[in-house]
Amino acid sequence: MSMWSAVRLWFDPDEVRSVGTTPDYRFSLANERTFLAWLRTALALIGGGLAVAQFLPEHRLRIVIAVALLALGALVAIRAVDHWARSEKAMRTGAALPPSRFPAALALVITAGAVALLIATLA
Numbered sequence: 001m002s003m004w005s006a007v008r009l010w011f012d013p014d015e016v017r018s019v020g021t022t023p024d025y026r027f028s029l030a031n032e033r034t035f036l037a038w039l040r041t042a043l044a045l046i047g048g049g050l051a052v053a054q055f056l057p058e059h060r061l062r063i064v065i066a067v068a069l070l071a072l073g074a075l076v077a078i079r080a081v082d083h084w085a086r087s088e089k090a091m092r093t094g095a096a097l098p099p100s101r102f103p104a105a106l107a108l109v110i111t112a113g114a115v116a117l118l119i120a121t122l123a
Contacts, residue, residue: 010081016085016088016089016092017092019089020089020092020093020094021094022092027091028091031084032084034084035084038077038079038083039080043073045070046073046074049065049069050066052065052069053066065113068113069113072106072109083100083102086098
């Protein structure tokens with residue numbers, strides 16, 4: 001699938017519905033709930049980035065942490081819509097759901113950030 005066709009799936013629900021057959025609505029709704037959970041995670045990361053930028057004392061580390069959280073929030077939001085569209089298409093065509101290493105990678109990045117903040121706090 002080309003990048004352009006993947007992006008079209010994000011913004012055109014008719015594009016997603018044009019393939020395969022309609023799955024049980026419960027699966028589509030579960031897919032949508034998962035998408036919304038990822039968006040809540042993205043909003044929390046963005047909110048955390050804004051809080052760091054506003055409330056931590058002036059320090060170069062403050063900018064690094066704030067930018068990292070904001071960028072990670074944006075990445076999670078983009079990944080959420082991509083995963084929603086690919087999962088919906090897979091359900092409609094009877095294909096296996098798309099595998100994803102993103103949750104594990106996100107958990108590792110957040111863990112590394114937490115450890116870095118712990119070290120910075122104790123130092």
